[in-house]
Amino acid sequence: xxxxxxTLVLLLLTIAGQAQPPSDFAIGVGDVLDVNVLGVADxxxxxxxxxxxxxRMPFLGDVEVRGLTxxxxxxxxxxxxxxxxxxxxxVSVSIKDPRSRNYSLMGAVMKPGQYQLQESMTLVSAIAxxxxxxxxxxxxxxxxxxxxxxxxxxxxxxxxxxxxMSLDIAILPGDVISIPQRAISxxxxxxxxxxxxxxxxxxxxxxxxxxxxxxxxxxTKTAKLKExxxxxxxxxGSMDRIAFNTGKVLKGQAPDxxxxxxxxxxxxxxxxxxxxxxxxxxxxxxxxxxxVLY
Numbered sequence: 180x181x182x183x184x185x186t187l188v189l190l191l192l193t194i195a196g197q198a199q200p201p202s203d204f205a206i207g208v209g210d211v212l213d214v215n216v217l218g219v220a221d222x223x224x225x226x227x228x229x230x231x232x233x234x235r236m237p238f239l240g241d242v243e244v245r246g247l248t249x250x251x252x253x254x255x256x257x258x259x260x261x262x263x264x265x266x267x268x269x270v271s272v273s274i275k276d277p278r279s280r281n282y283s284l285m286g287a288v289m290k291p292g293q294y295q296l297q298e299s300m301t302l303v304s305a306i307a308x309x310x311x312x313x314x315x316x317x318x319x320x321x322x323x324x325x326x327x328x329x330x331x332x333x334x335x336x337x338x339x340x341x342x343x344m345s346l347d348i349a350i351l352p353g354d355v356i357s358i359p360q361r362a363i364s365x366x367x368x369x370x371x372x373x374x375x376x377x378x379x380x381x382x383x384x385x386x387x388x389x390x391x392x393x394x395x396x397x398x399t400k401t402a403k404l405k406e407x408x409x410x411x412x413x414x415x416g417s418m419d420r421i422a423f424n425t426g427k428v429l430k431g432q433a434p435d436x437x438x439x440x441x442x443x444x445x446x447x448x449x450x451x452x453x454x455x456x457x458x459x460x461x462x463x464x465x466x467x468x469x470x471v472l473y
Contacts, residue, residue, distance in 0.1 A: 197342035210276065222268075249368060290310040325353070
């Protein structure tokens with residue numbers, strides 16, 4: 180349900196968020212301008228705004244344009260040219276490449292990268308512009324780093340699922356938006372089972388031992404059913420070892436233990452103590468350290 184809701188919201192907002200870049204945005208450093216003076220080829224140029232906020236025009240030299248709109252630059256150039264160079268100049272200015280209005284979107288979205296700011300763009304429309312969230316990886320938070328200001332954290336669950344549009348903040352030039360991946364928690368079932376390895380927990384919640392064993396395909400014929408062990412690392416770094424009878428747990432004849440994230444379930448074999456290289460290579464270092472202690 181959660182994935183379906185987010186997908187629907189972002190699909191609708193992808194359509195709504197595709198506004199064209201407006202002509203009344205302020206020009207900034209790095210923007211590339213198309214300047215055209217009707218009938219005067221010498222004054223028709225493609226110009227990049229310098230770090231000082233100026234463009235260099237023939238005869239006029241450096242002209243300050245930073246912070247002005249295209250219409251204001253047209254008026255300014257027409258006034259400067261009309262004094263000495265062109266009779267009743269007809270000037271048109273447009274932004275060919277609005278590089279000063281870029282923002283970045285990184286992390287768990289379908290198309291991370293750098294984008295150009297559109298009119299009235301908000302967080303939701305920026306995410307939609309990047310193809311939406313990567314629902315298999317995305318966490319519940321968005322972080323926005325803004326030049327000269329403290330970082331902003333937005334609760335995506337409240338915004339996208341609960342519809343709290345007060346969290347749909349405006350995106351500004353230079354913003355860096357990050358959608359961190361959710362922390363994937365798992366339990367690990369190793370030893371003499373059919374499919375040893377890590378098993379993701381739904382929403383980070385615990386599961387029953389019987390379900391974890393079932394996810395691992397259950398014990399094989401050579402498993403020592405009576406000698407199962409649950410290894411659990413406590414907050415102080417010490418290790419809990421909880422013995423269980425695999426056969427009785429699966430038959431409902433023994434307590435079905437509640438597993439927690441990062442629990443390690445070991446079902447030994449009656450044939451060998453070798454856990455298998457393929458199994459060991461799937462385990463993180465924090466889990467491998469328990470095997471050494473064990």
